[in-house]
Amino acid sequence: MAVTTVLIIIIAAFFVIKLFTANPVEGKWSHEDSSLVITIRGNGAAVLEWPEEFEGEGVSVEMKYSIDKDTKTFTLRADDEAIQKAADESDGAVTAEGLNSAVNTLEGTYDYSIEKSTLTLTDREYGDQMIFDKK
Numbered sequence: 001m002a003v004t005t006v007l008i009i010i011i012a013a014f015f016v017i018k019l020f021t022a023n024p025v026e027g028k029w030s031h032e033d034s035s036l037v038i039t040i041r042g043n044g045a046a047v048l049e050w051p052e053e054f055e056g057e058g059v060s061v062e063m064k065y066s067i068d069k070d071t072k073t074f075t076l077r078a079d080d081e082a083i084q085k086a087a088d089e090s091d092g093a094v095t096a097e098g099l100n101s102a103v104n105t106l107e108g109t110y111d112y113s114i115e116k117s118t119l120t121l122t123d124r125e126y127g128d129q130m131i132f133d134k135k
Helices: 002-021 080-089 096-104
Strands: 027-031 037-040 045-050 059-068 073-077 108-115 118-123 129-134
Touching: 059 080, 059 096, 080 096
Parallel strands: none
Antiparallel strands: 027 037, 027 129, 037 045, 045 059, 059 073, 073 108, 108 118, 118 129
């Protein structure tokens, strides 16, 4: 009886801790208005993919991100080395400059909100919104 009680308490504690420490934006998100897909990982890396853009090459770029759960802000930062690497891997389908301009439009700090399976990123500077559905 005592072992069962301890086991139940440990399992309950695990789920409570997981609930409060989990990254709410982690997962694969598809943009409503374009072919952009963002895969947000738990290690501070986000992978941006455009499956139907850049002559159908399916180019993907890794970006760094940070999240503040208290203020509900999500910040994306571009990495020039990752952009150059993605351009090199595309076998000439896209240039680093073209990819850099696409990535720079997404770089910045956003207020985020999640309702059901919809992520809304609101640009803190201009108020523009991007809406993503969870895949």
